Amino acid sequence: MEIDFCSYNIRGLNSKIAFVKDFFSTNKISFCALLETHVKKENFVSISSIIAPRFTWLNNYEFHYNGRIWLGWDSLLWNVIVFRASAQQVTCFVSRRDGSSSCVVTVIYAYNDLVDRRPLWNELFAIQNDLPMGPDSLPWCLLGDFNAFLEANETTGDLPNRNRAMVEFKQCVKHLAVTDLHYGGEFFTWRDGNIVAPLQRKLDRVMVNAKWLEVFDLSSAKFLPRGLSDHCPAVLLLGLQKDRLSKPFQIFNHLIEHEDFLQVVEKAWDIEVTGTPWFRLSSKLRNVKKALKILNRDVGNLHQEVITTRQALLDFQSSMSTPSSQSQREEELLLISKYKAALLSEEIILKQKSRINWLNKGDGNNGFFFKSCKGRWNTNKLLSLEDDLGVTHTSHESISRTACGLFYGPSGFGSRFGVG
Template identity: 55%
Template sequence: MIVDFCSYNIRGLHNKISFAKDFLSHNKFGIAALLETHVKKEDAAFYSSIVAPKYKWLFNYDYHNNGRIWVGWDDTIWHVTLIDASAQQITCEVKHVDGGSSCLLSIIYASNDGVLRRHLWTKLTNLHQRYNSSADMPPWCLMGDFNIFLNSFETNGLMPRRQGYIFEFRTCINDLGLVDLRYHGAVFTWWDGNISAPVLRKLDRVLVNDTWLRTFDLSLANFLPRGLSDHNPATVYLGIVRDTIHKPFQLFKHLMDNEQFLSTVQQAWEDPVIGDKWFIVTTKLKRVKLALKNLNTSGGNLHANVLSARNALLNFQGLLPMAPSHAQRTEEGKLSNDLRRALLLEEKFLKQKSRVRWLNLGDGNNKFFYNSCKGRWNANKILNIYDEDGNNFTGHKNIASVAVSYFKN
């Protein structure tokens, strides 16, 4: 399953850089939003380039001095156009590069002040009226931290004294014709960090309109384990089947510099093979390729420790009941500390390595060559093709079939 969108209230980024980078790299979201990063405006470009170097980014620092919302996307997958931004939301028009999918996407980080949240409800209402007045409302998805819940069963604690704020939220989404997208995962998406008597609430959600439900009828939301935050990440799968293109194996210099490179190749090549000479050569080449793939994905002990600690924490959190016991909270805290220690060791290694290699790599032309290759790929890619009868085809397999058919004839 390809997860298309994600929003994550990460609750501070400075001490979670490696965790955030690993989270985004592991899941490969097309569009991802980070909320409550606590990063100053002058540092946003630097930190965003570390956690997701392939993303393009939008921030809302012009509307809030803390830049509470970051929206990043892979521009080889999605075209993103900013429609509106404020202190509590960023709304974009997103289109898949193959032209097959488009929608409005609003990333929400509502204020924890009920009075200030009224500005958000007004902004969303104005956006709805703006589109409804000109044409049919496009598919619309709103996801993020709304800082308020809708129903009594969405908390394990007492209802707030001022339930009027809940009524205002419910009125807004009813007026906009929004409903919760069907979802898997946690019901309560936030906890207050209290191990003895935790308060749990559903503050994060994914809302969609009826046009969305008609357009993406197989779409699904999923709330992933919290990780090092007190919020669960919200993800959206559009339910659209797209071609998976397998790239050919490539041998890069960094792998050749690995001290185990020669011994790995030698061991794979020297294993005996019985058959004719061509079969022997091709079989040995396949074995070498497989061995080098395994070497490339081994990642080193420090990174493996990070992955192991992260998986242990996320798997444990995924099995937690809605109201965990004191012992379960204590164990979760231990696993969180294990992950923090593994990340700290990895960060120390990477910082030391970057200082040693900076004179050799930092002042080179790597960025120039990367941008040149990216520009060529963007200029040469084929997103659609017409056959001899004028029929338009999209998708990797369809385009390949039309091209092969043309040259055969």
Template identity: 35%
Template sequence: MINLACWNTRGLNSTPKQSEVRKLLLDYNISLVCLIETRVRINKKTLVANSVFKDWDMIDNYNSHSPGRIWVGWDPRILNITKINETDQIIHCNACILDTNNQFRISFVYGSNDDRLRKALWQSMCSSQHGSPWIMLGDFNVSRSVGESIRGCSRISGAIEEFNDCLQSLELDDLRFSGFLHTWCNKRSNGCISKKLNKVLVNNDWLLKFENSEAIFLPPSIPDHCPSVVKLGLQGIKKNRPFKIFNFLTDRVDFLPLVDRCWQEQVHGTM
């Protein structure tokens, strides 16, 4: 099984944070990781990257933002990653699992904390190609609903509506997940605020290709963001299963009328 990860480390220059990242990669057998808000200047990039990734390949978005807001490292023995394009808030890539040749698109996001600047992120997302398995993970810096915030926004804001409109047009939704719901906390003893800012989003093609995939939001350690781990879960072999019914149900006098009434109902929807 191939595992991916994403973590807003809020800086990566310190040795303890580098150790925390290496521990995450080792403990969860990670083959690809996206590190956000590294705050590593380009002249220190090689030194820090060698400490964290060792013999892995790496891409970043220094050309669009300095210091690099988004780092992506992966094991070239397992995956092949090709960058499609980048902005200061997102990197779009094509990915291929080498031993199975399963291919998909993957996007790494670090949204601005300015609502106005995030509009450019939504535009970049909506201009991306459709029609293949697609996963998008990162820190979007906005929640999808009021329920994803504690002592934060108490109403549906324009920023939330814009985010949801973008996801609806792209037909992206949260991947099944477990662990922490609120992935960021300001860690204040007075006026504590928690929100779900970190997300793993997928389209329907992804669910068909990787039907057993799931995300886990782990407890935060040194940074104030929870790391996310995605277990890919390749599509399993489906077995034919017989239709079963409890025979005693057919003895009920309302059984046949109920079946007939249900069959007459018009169902509207999609597959």
């Protein structure tokens, strides 16, 4: 799944760095807000660079010492300009670099206390009034942890006859003229730590205005299983068609060092091939590549245990009944323990292969060591190409077409060497 926007109250990031790194990679996230990180300001740069080294990151430490909101995005895909920020929200103008879409995104992390939340509602009213050309001129999305619910059925706990917090939240939503985007996944997005009788509530939302529904009519939201947090990630898919780039097969040291590597290569190379010398060479190379792909799939994946245990945890969390039983909650704790152990084992293996001494910070240097094993894979990707007229091409198809034109054209490299 490719996710356009994501908001995740991670409830403490220092002990979940490897988990969040894995979450970003697995879901192909390109724009994400992390809430309630509990990371000190001086550690922001080092930890954010481990989670997503290529991302551009910003925060709201200026408005709260705890940096309650982290915002990160892939600058190769998105342009982001901050419009307004505070301790409880960060609002940005967001557009894709290919020009296919633009919108306003407000990331919310509301205070727990009713009185402390009231300035947030006023800030949202002001943002709506200050948006260029009126409140309905731009698609607007509000996502995150509102720390309040709209309806009585959105909590499993006792509800007073008149819940003031719920009333004020409803008034805010009505004034802003926003609504929940069509969503799937988990209904209750937060659960406390009580194993015997847990309290569950819908605190995280993805809300949009009418213009959003008009422009992004195929968009949808989903609330994923909690993972290692007590909140569900809120993810949003714009419904836009994207180019899908295939990653080339690459051989890394862990595969070369495998005991069967030389035998696999030799066996594939010795397959009899007839034809011209060039055809024989290219065919033998294809045979070797095919054999190494099979070896890599069977024994070369260092992260299979992490993938397996993570999926087992998420699948179990998705299937838990509401309300969940004590035996289910105990089983969940066991699966969380197995997943954490797999993450730790992965980190140890990557440390051994990277052969780099590194001062451990938190539980997750996996991103750093994984990057060491992979070398410079990211720097070799071609994401844009400028033609002779100065036009920059970003889609996979246009880059391929432009590259062929530069090579085979009248003044291209191919023509100079008699190719084509």
